[in-house]
Amino acid sequence: EDQVTQSPEALRLQEGESSSLNCSYTVSGLRGLFWYRQDPGKGPEFLFTLYSAGEEKEKERLKATLTKKESFLHITAPKPEDSATYLCAVQPSGGSYIPTFGRGTSLIVHP
């Protein structure tokens, strides 16, 4: 069974204080790993897809990296508007191709 564990569950940062969120996974063949941002009461919003170990993708203050066992979402000099829950999901390379989601990391950035 595919498993995704995200840590920490919650993270409080001061504006400008860089940090990283972790997503550890086990999957029987990885087709893709996804990062989403979810604001309270709204649907998840797609951020990145990573396909293979060593791959990196960036968007504004966010950078996602991938190894064979985990992914990191690095947040550089965060702003209050980066406050949200960040979800990680892994898509298996076979079967139904349905991604398994982690429980998420709730990030609060204080001004």
Next chain:
Amino acid sequence: DSGVTQTPKHLITATGQRVTLRCSPRSGDLSVYWYQQSLDQGLQFLIQYYNGEERAKGNILERFSAQQFPDLHSELNLSSLELGDSALYFCASSPSPKTLNYGYTFGSGTRLTVV
């Protein structure tokens, strides 16, 4: 606006009742997915349809059913509702089940409260 439309946004109903949640996928997307999100369970996959046919089932209760119509919109039917069914229900869509270069596109959800 993500392009995925869900109605209604909020629903309050009594235990034992039946409700229908509606979803219109993003234009061009053939695959529709239903998810349940609660505080203690996270985002749980319920069921997937692709071009009108059921493709995959997740942790969907027998009291729940879904279908996708020829115009590709989908409905999730929840019956004999219990207090524990209170949650956010999301619909998502993608062009195909396999290639998710841009992940899923999620709707804004339906918040169901069972009293």
